Every structure is written in structure tokens, then in C-alpha cells.
Amino acid sequence: MVKVGVIGLQGDVSEHIEAARKALENLGVAGEVVWLRKPEQLEGISAIIIPGGESTTISRLMVKNGLLEPVRKLGEEGLPIMGTCAGLIMLSKEVIGATPEQRFLGLLDVRVNRNAYGRQVDSFEAPIRLAFSDEPFPGVFIRAPRIVELLNDKVKPIAWLGDRVVGVEQDNVIGLEFHPELTDDTRVHEYFLGRSCNGESALGAGNLRGRIFRSFRFSLHFH
């Protein structure tokens, strides 16, 4: 049994929960997807999704609820984390256009420009290309942040709009400008969870969970 947590403080949480459930089903992986609001819920977690929403609000509530540091440590320890839109902003190392109070996880070595595409009237849908699929994917961009620079070659592009990179991965972390959870297409969630749950058969569920939780406690202890 894997346990996927969607950071459930603000934003399109239920859409991600539904997409992740469908993806697990399609992958044939037994697991649960939970609405994650408190640090205690990180126990036994196999993967985390940070949804779309308002990054200033999500940042503030992640700090307030004591989630920011534990999630950062888990990410550093190798826990799979995917962020879409505001989630991408939360994951990034450098953010242009952030408010002074905003805090970030800094797990993705990219520079993003918040709301770079403009206001809601500039939001758009367009087909995008994925590194892991031959068919185009329906890209939904809503007041989206723009990845303006990959800061080193640990960051690999995985999605393109024309020639521009709109999705990246760096080891265990995936950041996307767009919203796969607003479509019926679960390929992105399947890619993320397929990789995340890969250790499942080799290690066994208990091992994977134990390993991740031990590292979480370890990091909290020395924090």
C-alpha cells in the first residue's frame, strides 16, 4: 500500500486527489491518496503533490501549519514530490515576483517568474509535448508561473510548449507550469506515481515506508 499526500491547505486539492487515485488504479498499484494538512500525516508517506492555488496563501499556511520544513527535509532525502503551478513556485529555488513574506522549499534548481504569463484573461490551453509520451498532452495554463532558467544540468526538461520548457524534473522532484489535474488525462500523474512507487515491488511496501519515515524522523531530530 502506498500513501500519496496532496498538500491540502488551499487550491485545487480534490482535483489532484481524484487524478492520483485514477493514476494508481491505472498503474495497478494499491494505495490511498490523502488530504494532507498536518505534519503528523507525513508518517508513512510515499509521495507528495503540491496543488495549484495561490502561492502566497499556500506558503503562509505551510509555514503556519509546520509543514514547510518537514516537507523540505523529505524532499532532500529523496521523497518524490510533484508541484503544479503554485506547487512549482513552492518547489523552486529562485522566484521572481514573490512577496517579501513568501517562503519556498527550494528543491528544484530553477528560476521561475510568478504570474509571468499575465492575468487571467491571458490564461490559455495549448497542446504540449511530454518527454515520456508520443501523444500531445492538453496543457492548461492559468495565471501560470514561467520557468525562465534551469540553474544547472541536474534539472531535466520533461515538457515543452513549442520550444519552451514548461515542465522539469530533478531526481525525485517534478515541477510543472500547467495543470494536468484539470484534465481527464492521467499520463502525468501516472508518470510521477509510477516512478515514485517503483521501489514498491523491489523493496516491499514496508521497507519503502520505513525508509522514508526513518529519514523524516532523523531529519526532524537534527533540525
Place this chain on the structure above:
Amino acid sequence: MGKLHVIEAKGTDRLKRGFAKMVKSGVIMDVTNAEQARIAEEAGAVSVMALHRVPADIRKAGGVARMAPIEKIQEIMDAVTIPVMAKVRIGHVAEARILEALGVDMIDESEVLTPSDPYFHIDKREFNVPFVCGNRNLGEAVRRIWEGAAMMRTKGEAGTGNIIEAVRHVRLLRDNIALLQRMTDEQVYGVAEKFAEPYLRLAFEVREISGLPRHVLENEPIYSHYTYRDIVEGLYKILLEIKKLGRLPVVNFAAGGVATPADAALMMEMGMDGVFVGSGIFKSSQPEKMARAIVEAVNHWDEPDVLAEISKEIGEPMRGQDIEELEVRLEERGV
């Protein structure tokens, strides 16, 4: 695979409803200047509503309440990084076109302003910018969604600091959806016909003036370019979707009377996706604290011990008014 030719689509239903999904579990605060907008943003508001006056002051001022001055909205848009909404009068297509051109992120076609059209709301499908509209019950909600609203909110009774009308509107909506789920599709079609009645008022009035019987023609447009049958079919389709989902197909917020963190928690407990706070913040004695507390209450609505902590030392809430004492009932505008 070769390079894709990028074809962009804007103003689609998915983008409009998607924008509303991004503000779920959030608080949208009424603000009247840049300073208030920054306070709201720092407190964790997901969006601000740019206004000339908050509803409590609109009540006091009387007269005709219109779209806010453009320089005021611009000032607020320049002050914050979060989305900015603004209100237009019910049916005022020109005010809406102006706000769309200005780049407002969402338009509230609102009963808080003085209505401009005695018959109809704006045909919102003609716009790229998403709209939010108020409702008192399922009929109003379904009509607004059919007209293209991407988000719903209760009307409540704005500017009163009194939650009773918002609670009434949530209950009427919820129980009507439950009833819908016990109906046959044929009965649902009857509901669609009933819900289409307000669109007939203009056509009937014209006939009455001309001494003709109440009747519309099969191919006669009665609202925008839609015939009576188009409207009934449209409402029926939405009602069937609601019956299947057990909820509205768009994000639904509480509005009109939220004045304390407990009010916000009550609305979340009743199944709302988030809250609008109008006068409740900047008419309280300590707006910064009240704003933060309401944001946290929406986040912790189901944890009473946390709510108790949040509700401490937040100053005096706005004074509030009994509904029976009101001279003007804003909620009755725009059915």
C-alpha cells in the same frame, strides 16, 4: 515526434472554471485601496475584490452604486500579486467589457451594486474573463451557470455582518439538490421549465402591452440569441449534471454576512468551497488580525481547539444588523 504547432485557446470553460478552482479553501476580501489590498495579501487572502465602498458603506451612502472608479481598481491591481476581482451592476455589459479590457481576473455581477437591467443578467459566455454570481437558491444558481458564470456564491445579505441569510441560501440550495436526486429525469425536466420562467418576463410584458396573449414563438430569441426551448434544454442539462454530482458543477463560495472566524468555519462546515468577506474585515476594530484569523479559520474549520485559539485577541467584529430592520434587501435583486 516533430515540433508541435502551438494553437492557444483562451476564455474556455475549463480555464474559467479552473481559475475558480485555484481559489478553493481560500478567503476573498473586499478592499477599497492599495493599503487594504496589501493587508489582505499579507494575511493570506487568495484574491481581493476591488471596491469603491464596502457593502456596509454602500448601504449607508444610498444612491446608485456603480462599478468602482477605474483608477481605484488599477491602484489595487498594481499593489498586489494575487488575483483582483471587481463588481459590475447586474446586466451591465458595458461595465463588464471595461473591466475585461482593464485585465481584472474575475468579474462579480453583483446584487450589491444597483442593477442596470430589470430583466436579464449578462450573457457571460460572450466573455473571456470568468464571472462569479450570487444566488439564493438552486434556480438562481442554475440560471447563472447556464449564462456562463464560472463560480457561484451565496448572496447572503451583504453589509450586515449577519450570517443568517447566507445560511438560508446554503440550506435552500443543498436541500434542493437532495430533492433533485430523488427525482426522475422527467420530473427534472419540469424543474428546468419552472427555472426558465424568469427569461419569459420581457417577452410576456411586450405582448401584454400589445394586447396579445402570453405566448412565445418556437424560433423567437427571448434572451440573448436563445429561444425558450434552448434555455429549457440548457437548464435541464445542468440540472442532470448537478443530480449526478450531488453538488454544483462550479466552485461555490459563501458570501454576504461573514464577520468572524466562527462564521467562516460555519460556512466551511456547511460544505462551501471558501468565503468572501466584505465589510467584515475592514469594518472590524483590528483588520490585520481579523483577516489572518478568518484565513486560518477556513483552513482549520473542523478543529474546534484550533478555532478557539484563532478566535482570541482579534478585536471587535463589525457591529452587524438585524435583517428585519433593513430598508433595502440586496438579495432580492436579480433572480
